[in-house]
Amino acid sequence: MPKRKKDVCEIFCYNKKLVDSLKREIIGRGEIAGLSSIFDVLSDQTRLKMIYLLSKRELCVCDLANVLNLSISAVSHQLRRLRDLRLVKFRSEGKMAFYSLEDSMVKDLFKSALSYVQKK
Amino acid sequence: MPKRKKDVCEIFCYNKKLVDSLKREIIGRGEIAGLSSIFDVLSDQTRLKMIYLLSKRELCVCDLANVLNLSISAVSHQLRRLRDLRLVKFRSEGKMAFYSLEDSMVKDLFKSALSYVQKK
DNA sequence: ACCTCATTTGAATACTTGCTCAAATATAAT
DNA sequence: ATTATATTTGAGCAAGTATTCAAATGAGGT
Secondary structure, X not given: OOOOOOOOOOOOOOOHHHHHHHHHHHHHOOHHHHHHHHHHXXXXXXXXXXXXXXXXXXXXXHHXXXXXXXXXXXXXXXXXXXXXXXXEEEEEEOOEEEEEEOOOHHHHHHHHHHHHHHHO | OOOOOOOOOOOOOOOHHXXXXXXXXXXXXXXXXXXXXXXXXXXXXXXXXXXXXXXXXXXXXXXXXXXXOOOHHXXXXXXHHHHHOOOEEEEEEOOEEEEEEOOOHHHHHXXXXXXXXXXX
């Protein structure tokens, strides 16, 4: 709970009716948490690159690490985050694990954001 | 620069040809930085709420703070981040500053992500 | 059984970030 | 000018996070 003392303008700009109705509206939007977690997982360059690569072809952990110039461990940690959000799936073949995108929706999000960035 | 010693599987899973071509491909994608910064700014619940609210109506800093139950200062700091990425614009009227969305593309991104979240 | 190798996992560290507090601007009213 | 108010800004703190290191797991090969 943040405390606001005289930090708040209670007389002039505080539009109580509007503020109250907006408060109710915002509280109703439980999706905000879901939204932020999906954007959050996409906010890291390493994970973005992984998603980009995996959207094209299946790759093993080691090759991913080599392409990204990261340690195997770092890649594995990030893959776990992507797995937790069901963005990637994997199949194991012998000792190795091959990862690929779980579904194409992330790819679409990636694409719309890309066109947004390119227009700027 | 990360150092990889024997962490790397150089004999079996390292597919040099593929890795090299993917490396070139990834380096070519300078957009990754832009993508991550747009996703990053959207990865915070406070900023998401602000964007949602501002996409509907123009609001002053103080009312935003009241709706979000945050200090004026916190809101102002976040607004600056949104301004830096040109996601919001503002006009000042007297002592007050009224903010609104700069363009609708973010709104679209917001919407596609929302439908993604809701499908899960 | 043993050894090797690909991957995973937990702990520790260094870096990032959202908020608060205090001070600074800016604009309007007296 | 002085005062009051709406917003901005910079510094500092606390919480979160990406990476590394070391150890654990798991699956084959000998």
